[in-house]
Amino acid sequence: xxxxxxxxxxxxxxxxxxxAESKLDLISTINYxxxxxxxxxxxxxKTVNRTVRLMLVETVCAVYTVSLETxxxxxxxxxxxxxxxxxxxxxxxxxxxxxxxxxxxxxxxxELLLGKMPSTSECETSTSGDYIIYMGAASSDESxxxxxxxxxxxxxxxxxxxxxxxxxxxxxxxxxxxxxxxxARLMAEQPGVVSVFPDQMLPLHTxxxxxxxxxESYQRETHFTEMNSQQExxxxxxxxxxxxxxxxxxxxxxxxxxxxMRPVPDRWKGTCMRGKKTEPDAFRCNRKLIGAxxxxxxxxxxxxxxxxxxxxxxxxxxxSIAAGRIISDASYYGLAGGIMRGGSPTSRIAMYRACSLLGxxxxxxxxxxxxxIADRVDIISISMGLFIDNxxxxxxxxxxxxxxxxxxxxxxxxxxxxxxxxxxxxxxxxMITVGASTIDRGFESNILLGGLxxxxxxxxxxxxxxxxxxxxxxxxxxxxxxxxxxxxxxxxRNCAGNTMNRTIxxxxxxxxxxxxxxxxxxxxxxxxxxxGGTGVIVIDDESMDLSYIDPxxxxxxxxxxxxxxxxxxxxxxREPIAMIMPTRSRTGHELAPSIPSFSSRGPxxxxxxxxxxxIAAPGVNILASWLIGDLNAAPQGKExxxxxxxxxxxxxxxxxxxxxxxxxxxxxxWSPAAIRSAIMTTxxxxxxxxxxxxxxxxxxxxxxxxxxxxxTIFGPSSPGLVYETNQIDYLNFLCYVGFTYDQIRxxxxxxxxxxxxxxxxxxxxxxxINYxxxxxxxFNGDESRRVSRTVTNVASRLIGDEDTVYNVSINAPKGLRxxxxxxxxxxxxxxxxxxxxxxxxxxxxxxxxxxxGSITWSNxxxxxxxxxxxxxxxxx
Numbered sequence: 001x002x003x004x005x006x007x008x009x010x011x012x013x014x015x016x017x018x019x020a021e022s023k024l025d026l027i028s029t030i031n032y033x034x035x036x037x038x039x040x041x042x043x044x045x046k047t048v049n050r051t052v053r054l055m056l057v058e059t060v061c062a063v064y065t066v067s068l069e070t071x072x073x074x075x076x077x078x079x080x081x082x083x084x085x086x087x088x089x090x091x092x093x094x095x096x097x098x099x100x101x102x103x104x105x106x107x108x109x110x111e112l113l114l115g116k117m118p119s120t121s122e123c124e125t126s127t128s129g130d131y132i133i134y135m136g137a138a139s140s141d142e143s144x145x146x147x148x149x150x151x152x153x154x155x156x157x158x159x160x161x162x163x164x165x166x167x168x169x170x171x172x173x174x175x176x177x178x179x180x181x182x183x184a185r186l187m188a189e190q191p192g193v194v195s196v197f198p199d200q201m202l203p204l205h206t207x208x209x210x211x212x213x214x215x216e217s218y219q220r221e222t223h224f225t226e227m228n229s230q231q232e233x234x235x236x237x238x239x240x241x242x243x244x245x246x247x248x249x250x251x252x253x254x255x256x257x258x259x260x261m262r263p264v265p266d267r268w269k270g271t272c273m274r275g276k277k278t279e280p281d282a283f284r285c286n287r288k289l290i291g292a293x294x295x296x297x298x299x300x301x302x303x304x305x306x307x308x309x310x311x312x313x314x315x316x317x318x319x320s321i322a323a324g325r326i327i328s329d330a331s332y333y334g335l336a337g338g339i340m341r342g343g344s345p346t347s348r349i350a351m352y353r354a355c356s357l358l359g360x361x362x363x364x365x366x367x368x369x370x371x372x373i374a375d376r377v378d379i380i381s382i383s384m385g386l387f388i389d390n391x392x393x394x395x396x397x398x399x400x401x402x403x404x405x406x407x408x409x410x411x412x413x414x415x416x417x418x419x420x421x422x423x424x425x426x427x428x429x430x431m432i433t434v435g436a437s438t439i440d441r442g443f444e445s446n447i448l449l450g451g452l453x454x455x456x457x458x459x460x461x462x463x464x465x466x467x468x469x470x471x472x473x474x475x476x477x478x479x480x481x482x483x484x485x486x487x488x489x490x491x492x493r494n495c496a497g498n499t500m501n502r503t504i505x506x507x508x509x510x511x512x513x514x515x516x517x518x519x520x521x522x523x524x525x526x527x528x529x530x531x532g533g534t535g536v537i538v539i540d541d542e543s544m545d546l547s548y549i550d551p552x553x554x555x556x557x558x559x560x561x562x563x564x565x566x567x568x569x570x571x572x573x574r575e576p577i578a579m580i581m582p583t584r585s586r587t588g589h590e591l592a593p594s595i596p597s598f599s600s601r602g603p604x605x606x607x608x609x610x611x612x613x614x615i616a617a618p619g620v621n622i623l624a625s626w627l628i629g630d631l632n633a634a635p636q637g638k639e640x641x642x643x644x645x646x647x648x649x650x651x652x653x654x655x656x657x658x659x660x661x662x663x664x665x666x667x668x669x670w671s672p673a674a675i676r677s678a679i680m681t682t683x684x685x686x687x688x689x690x691x692x693x694x695x696x697x698x699x700x701x702x703x704x705x706x707x708x709x710x711x712t713i714f715g716p717s718s719p720g721l722v723y724e725t726n727q728i729d730y731l732n733f734l735c736y737v738g739f740t741y742d743q744i745r746x747x748x749x750x751x752x753x754x755x756x757x758x759x760x761x762x763x764x765x766x767x768x769i770n771y772x773x774x775x776x777x778x779f780n781g782d783e784s785r786r787v788s789r790t791v792t793n794v795a796s797r798l799i800g801d802e803d804t805v806y807n808v809s810i811n812a813p814k815g816l817r818x819x820x821x822x823x824x825x826x827x828x829x830x831x832x833x834x835x836x837x838x839x840x841x842x843x844x845x846x847x848x849x850x851x852x853g854s855i856t857w858s859n860x861x862x863x864x865x866x867x868x869x870x871x872x873x874x875x876x
Contacts (some may be wrong), residue, residue, distance in 0.1 A: 035844040054085040063128055066094075067358070076602075083550045091770025128180040130165065130199035132363050133187050136746035166363050168297065170403035171373030173519025175542040176363030194746050197393035201359035202384045205315050205413040205650040206249065208686040238665025239265045240347045241290070242323050242657055243377035245360075245368040245384075246315030248308050248353035251289050253316060254322030255342070255625040260286035272373030283309055288325065291350035291370055308353045313627050314350060318648055320625035323661065325348040327625075327743040332645055333465045333551070333638060334835045336441060336585045336623045340643065343658020343713075344665070350377055360384050362828055364394035369399030373406055379663050380819065381657035383650035385425035389606065391737065392747075397428045404430040405750055407425070409664065409672035413649035414613040415600035419695065421704070423600040427612035429771060430730055432660070432676045435600065436619030437710055438594035438654040440688055442586050443621065445556040447537060448473070448579040449569050458566060460537065460556030463546045463645065464583050465635055468554070474534045476509040478570060495536070496525035506532035507560070509554070509578050509677045511566060514540040521748035525555045536582045539563035541694040541710075544620050545647040548717050552635035554580045589615055591687055595705045596620050597696040599649055601703035601852055607737065609766035609866065610779035614680055616706035619652035621645050656711055657748070663716055667794075670722075677722040680708040680772040681864045682715030701866040702798060702847035702852050708773060713824055721791040721806065724833075729769040731755060736765045763875040774838060774855075774868035777875055781842035790835045791857070791864070793827040802830045806857040806864070816851045816870060817841045825857065840870055847872045 028037050028048050037841070038048050045048075048240050064083045068076050068240075077097040079598065085092065119843055165173040176199055179187065188196040239262065249256070270291035274283050292308035308315045324342035331337035334712070346355040353367035354360050365382075380403055388394035401412040412426035426433050428769060436468055445462035448455055474569050482504040483492035492499040495512035510522045510533050521543060526538045535554030549555045558566065570576045595616060604612045625634060626644035632638040656679065671679075685693055694702045727750055734744050736756035745751060756763065767776050767787050778786050806825045811819040819839040827834065838855060850871040857864040 002144075002233070002677050002683060015589040024462040028177055031772075035096060043388050043686070046098045047812040048096050049093055050096065050481045050619065051091050052083065053089060053091045066805065067598050079772070088558070089580075092105075119413070128178060130176060130361075130363060131179045131184045131187070132176045132197055132199050132366065132395065133174050133193060134193055134195045134197075134366075134392065136194045137402070137749040138169055138171060138173045142299070143152070143736035145421075155198075166367040168366055168370045170370045171406065172366075172370065172398065176366070187481075192746065194743060195390075195392040195781040197390075199363045200386060201360055201361060202365065202386045202395070203359050204355060204384045205416050205648050205653070209491045225862065229333070236344065238668075239374075240344060240488070240661040240665045241265070241268060241377045241378040241381060242319075242344070242347050242352055242381055242661050243350045243352060243366060243368075243372040243375070244315060244319050244322075244863070245352045245354050245372070245784050246310075246318060246656075247312040247355040248294065248310035248315045249289065249292065249319055249349070249351040249361075250316045250625070250627045251283055251292075252312050252628055253320065253625045254327050255291045255320035255340075256286070257325050258289075259325075261287040261346070261481065263287065264348070267376050268348070270377075270446055271373070273308055283307060283504070288349060289351065292353070292843070293351070293368070294353040295361075295367045304502065305356055308351055310627060311635065312357065313473070313630060313646075314355070314383070314650065315353065315643060316627060316711060317622075317624045317644065318353065318381065318650060318654040319349050320624065321651060322348050323660040324380055324625060330623065330642060332463075332623060332643055333635070335443065335583060336645070336760045337464070337465065340625075341622060343655060347379075347658070347661040347665070350375060355384070356829065362386075365395045366399050369395075369403060373403055373408065377408060379657055379661050380408055380410045381654050382426075382654045383648075385413060385415050387425060387605070391428060391606075391734075392743075394428075394740075396426055396431075400428065400431050401747070404672050404730075405748065409660050409675050410658060411653055416598045416648050416650075418595075418599045418601050419597045422603055422605045424604060424612045425600060426607070427602075427734055429610055429725065429766075429769060430654060430672070432672075432679070433613040433707070434649060434652045434656045435613040436596055436647075436649045437594060437616040437617040437693075437706065438590070438620045439618045440588055440590045440610055441547055441593040441621070442590040443583050444560035444581075444586060445554075445583045446581045447556060447558070447566070448581065449476075449566065450578070451577065452735065456565070456569065458558060460558045460562075461546065462554075462556035462580075462583060463549055463551045464554050464556070464580070464779045465551045466554050467637070468580070468582050473577040473579045474507065474509050476537075476566075476569060476570060476576050477504065478511045482510065483741070486765070489764065494520070495527055497523065497527050500531060502531045508533055509537060509580065511563070511570070513536045514538050514543065521555070521557070522550065525550055525553050529553050530656055537563075537566065537580070538576075539566075542597045544594070544696060545598060546621050547645050547647045548871065550635070552637065556580050562874050588688075591689060592616070592693075593687060593693055593699050593710045595693065595695045596647070598647070599652075599705070602707075603775070603869070603871075607763045607766055608869075608871055608873060609736075609763055609875060610733075610769075610771060611707065611775040611869055613707040614773070615656060615683055615708055615711050617644065617652040620647045620650050622651040624651075631790045659711060659713060659716060662713075666717055670794075673725040674714075674722045674792075677724070677772045678716035678719035678794075680721050680724075681709055681866060682712055683709030683865070684712055685709040702850075703773065703869055705849075708865070708867050716823055718796060718860065718862065719856060719864060720793075720795055721864045722790060722794050723770050723772045723866075724792050725770050727810075728752060728755065729771075730763075732758065733766060733769055736761050736763055772866055774866060776840055777873060778843070779840065779847060779872050781844050781846050781872070784839050784841040785870075786839050788835060788839055789866070790833050791825065793826075793830055793832045793834075795830055804859045806859045806862075808836075809858065810853070810858045811856070812853040813851045815842055815844055815847065816853070818853065818855070818868075820855060827856070 053479050060087045066078045079095045083092045142229050164177045166176040184196050232637045272285035273293050294308040326341040330340035354364035354368045391397040411432045414433050415425040417423035443463050447458040447460050478673045479495045480493040482500040484501050487499040493513045510528045528536045541560050599688045602612045630640050741757050808820045810818050810825050821837045825834045854867045
């Protein structure tokens with residue numbers, strides 16, 4: 001608790017005097033449960049202290065850790081980050097320092113969260129926390145688990161009165177437990193332990209999209225495109241099981257109706273956990289949603305979360321994108337209407353709820369992977385991630401490695417930290433890493449400037465369902481003209497909080513600049529709404545994501561060139577007026593796809609010698625199912641929606657998961673590597689108008705932005721050739737990034753006889769693993785670089801191309817010479833493998849910038865394209 005002296009209850013202390021030079025902004029220094037900072041001018045820092053007192057009578061020891069939510073442009077530092085109390089009533093002080101290079105603080109949230117309290121009578125001698133103890137591959141006898149696992153738990157955990165939070169024994173071995181730092185170090189030194197690392201919280205990377213992908217598929221000029229044109233997305237394609245590790249699921253959603261579905265496959269070994277709270281009897285699985293599990297950690301003490309039911313909407317949304325049933329006449333309050341369906345409507349769904357309001361615990365994610373492997377899922381779809389510089393401390397890298405070893409395809413989101421370079425996550429070579437792209441559906445919210453005698457139409461984009469009087473125009477101003485006295489002009493023109501005069505804003509449409517990104521648009525609309533404004537026009541040339549905007553308030557986004565026209569009208573008119581028109585959704589009129597600013601970019605931070613992301617898929621303003629009765633998602637004055645519009649690589653990932661599920665149904669024997677290869681080598685790089693795909697700035701997109709390109713639906717069904725990245729490739733990758741043979745031997749029990757790490761290997765050798773794309777680092781131009789690839793013929797006998805010849809074509813940038821040996825590959829039978837080499841050389845000593853190109857093999861019916869990147873930059 002936060003305590004301070006209340007004058008009405010306690011006498012004034014002797015010798016008390018008011019501080020010299022008292023002023024209002026010093027109020028922020030009193031020991032209050034919330035923090036409000038006034039007079040913040042930017043380009044400075046502000047420090048406040050708070051003191052808290054332990055009030056848990058039943059314990060003598062507790063550790064609290066801090067969690068921060070910080071607006072763009074600000075850094076919040078809390079010292080110390082942990083408060084360790086040793087007795088009831090103890091007081092501890094922490095310090096909050098606010099930094100900013102901006103000129104105005106709009107919002108700040110600070111929250112202290114309770115960590116697990118030790119059950120011992122004395123506090124730990126060192127800081128404690130939740131740890132994951134990873135012990136590599138599981139024993140062949142899954143019922144007994146790892147011998148070291150049992151020994152460690154019995155000798156170290158039971159001795160201190162602790163029990164594991166999670167035990168891993170199916171796909172891999174290990175456990176998670178609350179340990180002191182000393183205990184964690186001792187664990188790491190034990191035989192059989194691969195790694196010990198803190199249990200971190202991973203953030204989630206939070207319809208028309210499938211119709212658009214069908215059209216994109218038709219752009220591929222191949223024999224099989226026309227052959228597949230008669231297929232429909234609602235055709236039964238098998239019983240593939242997709243496992244989602246996410247925030248849970250809302251089983252009553254119409255997307256998960258099991259009408260006319262066949263019985264659950266016999267191979268399914270999972271369960272349907274009902275939960276202990278929140279009406280557990282109401283949660284039921286069926287022939288569509290065949291399994292559900294939930295995982296709680298010591299960090300999450302809320303008993304209401306002891307259920308697989310979704311309370312965030314994220315898991316329900318992504319599951320319906322990948323595998324939702326067909327729903328006719330779906331719309332978001334009349335917008336984006338049409339047939340809504342998942343990519344693989346007949347696939348089964350298994351939900352593993354590892355996420356809560358706070359995020360997704362690494363220990364829970366690993367438990368979900370472990371169960372999904374034992375449950376026999378075919379696909380794992382996971383839309384979250386974390387920056388990690390050590391693969392053995394990344395729950396997703398560990399879990400996905402063991403899943404892929406057992407033939408399970410793992411698809412992950414690339415992250416929402418773009419457009420910064422090297423922001424991509426989930427980039428291990430055994431994962432399929434998915435970036436975001438746009439679709440051709442737009443939400444128009446146009447603006448009418450002026451009166452009836454001189455009206456001008458300005459195109460805008462937004463989602464608003466406010467009650468609009470179509471005959472009413474309002475005065476329009478730029479936010480700068482409403483600046484408060486003393487407020488910073490830059491902050492005011494960006495409609496920052498507490499910078500505008502209510503009297504001037506009230507009843508008007510306000511034009512705001514936007515220098516702070518997508519989320520700041522929501523803050524602008526909230527501030528104008530709070531001051532009594534009637535609407536907001538935001539000038540921005542990069543914002544494609546409209547899901548942040550409050551649809552109950554009039555908000556529209558215009559491009560800078562249109563913003564100039566609006567400003568010219570305002571400045572040249574005595575009494576300027578405008579009207580923001582109701583939103584209407586239009587398809588086929590937007591240039592698409594393009595890469596939105598939020599989609600994380602390559603190259604991979606760990607190594608430049610593998611190209612990530614692998615592929616791009618729709619992830620902007622995607623309509624999909626939502627929680628039933630969610631009042632938080634309901635715009636003001638509206639009933640809760642059954643569907644919602646969301647953006648992020650979280651939405652891109654399940655698009656690829658749905659396609660992967662269809663491929664697995666059509667080709668049950670295909671490996672995860674073959675599925676990835678088919679998806680990547682059949683991607684497209686052009687828009688619906690025939691131009692090259694661009695980024696949010698209009699620049700030509702590169703493989704760092706979209707990998708191999710935009711995913712297609714039908715192309716992967718007949719790729720012609722595939723790149724089989726095998727177990728030795730993945731083991732060599734571990735060697736190349738620095739793991740020893742002894743470590744690798746503990747990680748995998750499927751090491752081929754005679755395998756050894758290549759001598760004198762380095763990260764640069766990663767270029768040689770048999771991946772569908774090529775990335776060459778540390779290229780100096782003085783000598784050539786040679787990489788090898790092997791392709792497998794997976795042609796169909798139905799069209800008679802098992803005996804076929806593929807010829808190569810090369811697209812190389814200026815200054816880079818690329819040779820392929822041989823230039824023709826002749827296959828006699830399905831399953832034949834052939835090897836080729838690519839030799840890179842240059843006439844210059846160094847490349848001034850990264851070089852992008854592609855190698856394409858074609859036999860007249862199939863085009864098998866592999867992008868490449870060559871850079872002079874070296875891996876660290």
